[in-house]
Amino acid sequence: MFRIWRRQISSAIFLEHAKGKLATANLAAIAAARKAGGEAVGVLAVDNATSPVIEEAKKLSGLTKVILATHPNYEKLLPEVTAPLLVALQKQHGFSHWWAAHTSIGKNILPRMAGLLAQDEEGIAPVADVTEVVDGSTFVRPIYAGNAITTVKTSGSINIVTVRPTAFKLDEMATAQVPIEEYKAEPAEMLTKWESEELSKSDRPDLGAATIVVSGGRALKSADNFKLIYELADTLGAAVGASRAAVDAGYVANDLQVGQTGKVVAPKLYIAIGISGAIQHVAGMKDSKTIIAINKDPDAPIFQFADYGLVGDLFTILPELTKKLKQQ
Amino acid sequence: TLMTKPFRIFVACKRVIDYAVRVRVKPDGSGVETTNVKHSMNPFDEIALEESLKLREKLGGPTVKEIVAVSCGPKQCQEILRTALAKGADRAIHVDCKEENVQPMLVSKILEKLIRREEDVGIVLLGKQAIDDDSNQTGQILAGMLNWPQQTFASAVSVDGDRLVVTREIETGLETVSAPMPAIVTTDLRLNVPRYATLQNIMKAKSKKIQEETLESLGIKFTATIHATKTSEPQKRKAGVMVQDVEELFNKVKSLK
Numbered sequence: 001m002f003r004i005w006r007r008q009i010s011s012a013i014f015l016e017h018a019k020g021k022l023a024t025a026n027l028a029a030i031a032a033a034r035k036a037g038g039e040a041v042g043v044l045a046v047d048n049a050t051s052p053v054i055e056e057a058k059k060l061s062g063l064t065k066v067i068l069a070t071h072p073n074y075e076k077l078l079p080e081v082t083a084p085l086l087v088a089l090q091k092q093h094g095f096s097h098w099w100a101a102h103t104s105i106g107k108n109i110l111p112r113m114a115g116l117l118a119q120d121e122e123g124i125a126p127v128a129d130v131t132e133v134v135d136g137s138t139f140v141r142p143i144y145a146g147n148a149i150t151t152v153k154t155s156g157s158i159n160i161v162t163v164r165p166t167a168f169k170l171d172e173m174a175t176a177q178v179p180i181e182e183y184k185a186e187p188a189e190m191l192t193k194w195e196s197e198e199l200s201k202s203d204r205p206d207l208g209a210a211t212i213v214v215s216g217g218r219a220l221k222s223a224d225n226f227k228l229i230y231e232l233a234d235t236l237g238a239a240v241g242a243s244r245a246a247v248d249a250g251y252v253a254n255d256l257q258v259g260q261t262g263k264v265v266a267p268k269l270y271i272a273i274g275i276s277g278a279i280q281h282v283a284g285m286k287d288s289k290t291i292i293a294i295n296k297d298p299d300a301p302i303f304q305f306a307d308y309g310l311v312g313d314l315f316t317i318l319p320e321l322t323k324k325l326k327q328q
Numbered sequence: 329t330l331m332t333k334p335f336r337i338f339v340a341c342k343r344v345i346d347y348a349v350r351v352r353v354k355p356d357g358s359g360v361e362t363t364n365v366k367h368s369m370n371p372f373d374e375i376a377l378e379e380s381l382k383l384r385e386k387l388g389g390p391t392v393k394e395i396v397a398v399s400c401g402p403k404q405c406q407e408i409l410r411t412a413l414a415k416g417a418d419r420a421i422h423v424d425c426k427e428e429n430v431q432p433m434l435v436s437k438i439l440e441k442l443i444r445r446e447e448d449v450g451i452v453l454l455g456k457q458a459i460d461d462d463s464n465q466t467g468q469i470l471a472g473m474l475n476w477p478q479q480t481f482a483s484a485v486s487v488d489g490d491r492l493v494v495t496r497e498i499e500t501g502l503e504t505v506s507a508p509m510p511a512i513v514t515t516d517l518r519l520n521v522p523r524y525a526t527l528q529n530i531m532k533a534k535s536k537k538i539q540e541e542t543l544e545s546l547g548i549k550f551t552a553t554i555h556a557t558k559t560s561e562p563q564k565r566k567a568g569v570m571v572q573d574v575e576e577l578f579n580k581v582k583s584l585k
Contacts, residue, residue: 018500076503078505079468079471079478079480080477080478080507083472102464103499104480104481104496104497104498104499105498105499107464107465107468107480108468108478108480108481109468110468111432111464111465111466111468111469111472112468112469112471112472112478113472114433114465114469114472115436115468115469115470115471115472115473116472116473116475117472118433118436118437118469118472118473119472119473122551122553123551123553124433124553125431125432125433125552125553125554126432126433126465126469127554128462128463128464128465129462129463129464138557141462142462142562143360143460143461143462143559144345144351144360144459144460144462145459145462146562147350147351147353147360147562148351148353148360148559148560148561148562149559149560149561149562150556150558150559150560151556151557151558151559151560152554152555152556152557153554153555153557154553154554154555155553155555156553156554191476191477191507191508192477192478192479192505192506192507193505193506193507194503194504194505195493195503195504195505195506196503196504197501197502197503197504198501198502198503198504199500199501199502200500200501208499212585236581236585244517247518248517248518253501254483254497254501254502254516254518255497255498255499255500255501260459260462261372261456261457261516261517263499268584269581269584269585271581279347279348279350280347286562286565290584291565291568292577292580292581292584294577303568303570305565305568306568307565307566307568307569308568308569308570308571308577308580309568309569309570309571310570310571310572310573310574310576310577311570312574317574317577320574321574321577321578321581324574324575324578325578325581325582328582
């Protein structure tokens with residue numbers, strides 16, 4: 001008689017945080033884990049036991065429990081100390097799946113974890129930027145800047161998956177009290193030293209989570225002219241984005257770049273202004289619900305993706321549009 | 329600060345479909361069309377190569393002993409390596425994997441083998457992602473395998489004694505980290521602007537030898553654990569409409585916000 005052995009799914013979700021706040025993108029990782037089925041355990045590494053993120057983590061109702069590791073070395077979630085922690089927890093618990101958001105933190109840590117595990121075990125290839133979980137070993141992900149969609153099946157012993165934050169929604173956010181289980185952490189050597197940061201300051205909504213995004217491109221011509229974009233964005237309560245050309249020209253900071261290699265956004269409304277619509281930019285915004293494009297070139301590729309387009313000079317259109325919106 | 333001990337730089341160069349090509353999905357869903365399509369060096373790897381050349385210019389010839397370019401994949405990868413040699417790499421290694429889809433785990437294993445058998449590798453530079461599979465994994469997997477520090481998404485790199493100082497592009501801005509060498513660095517777009525190879529150097533590079541290796545010669549057994557079962561076109565957006573003036577645009581925005 002044949003017996004089909006199906007391994008029980010048990011997921012660990014790496015919970016990222018910064019500046020005492022859990023990242024919203026964690027919710028996508030939890031939602032993806034729940035889609036695969038089985039228990040879903042959060043893994044939280046913090047620098048001290050009074051960190052406010054511990055209280056936030058207790059309210060993540062998609063989780064069965066949270067494993068908490070506390071040590072000063074975890075402050076910046078550097079991969080050289082965080083990945084070995086995940087490996088230690090894997091050895092202790094034997095999870096079938098690891099999940100994290102495909103963000104600068106998640107994509108820095110999970111592949112390193114796979115590399116560490118590959119030292120002793122075969123077949124731990126990680127899967128990146130997943131947009132759909134079909135089942136525990138079947139995932140959908142975009143390739144070639146989103147110009148092709150591929151379905152992959154994994155046959156490894158552990159699935160290590162980073163998920164696209166805009167592709168998954170966690171509906172239930174109840175006031176559940178998720179139990180916390182403390183893990184006595186003995187962190188690995190701090191191979192890397194964190195030196196400093198230069199964060200962009202903005203009162204506008206977070207680009208990755210905003211419901212409206214107003215983006216500017218090269219046609220803005222200067223950093224100074226970008227104020228036209230800010231004014232429209234502020235009138236709409238929108239986040240501001242940019243094309244690579246605008247970032248490279250120094251009009252705005254790098255963290256506003258939308259595209260294949262920048263941020264991927266999927267707001268309710270995306271307004272592209274003075275952006276031609278290169279493949280690499282479109283990769284970061286084409287899943288927006290509605291796209292509006294303003295460009296003086298009627299043949300700009302962006303109009304092939306826009307639901308509504310207006311051909312004209314942005315320097316006359318923008319002030320007029322902002323004025324009308326302010327007046328209403 | 330300490331004097332830097334002389335070191336080698338390894339640069340990983342992937343051959344990919346040129347960034348400007350609009351790829352076509354094969355009708356049978358087996359992948360994307362790659363025959364008779366223009367291929368080039370992955371743009372992020374060009375930046376990695378450029379940074380190795382800049383580091384040598386800055387630190388001096390004796391400090392950067394050698395720049396070694398590596399590419400894994402079919403025979404045509406040697407064209408990419410010729411470009412690397414023409415731009416200034418000293419030596420090139422081609423690892424013939426035959427497989428069409430060279431996965432990050434396989435490439436990491438190959439690079440690990442090559443690096444372990446060399447002496448004095450101080451820095452391994454890789455692009456942060458390949459623009460075909462968009463994985464953003466190889467540098468990090470390799471760093472884990474070697475247990476070396478990793479400095480990903482670099483927008484500035486400098487050497488301070490025996491430490492590498494790297495500014496990284498993160499979601500909220502920039503951060504700077506430092507680590508002792510040897511270390512892995514993956515490059516972001518704003519690190520530098522790659523140079524062009526001069527005709528003279530392209531001609532010279534033709535006579536440089538490319539060392540050929542295979543998985544067998546490196547003693548690597550690899551079983552892929554990720555298998556693409558279907559590749560399809562992304563969902564098409566329905567055709568949009570053009571509005572005639574700002575008034576009409578305003579009405580649309582008002583109704584949508």
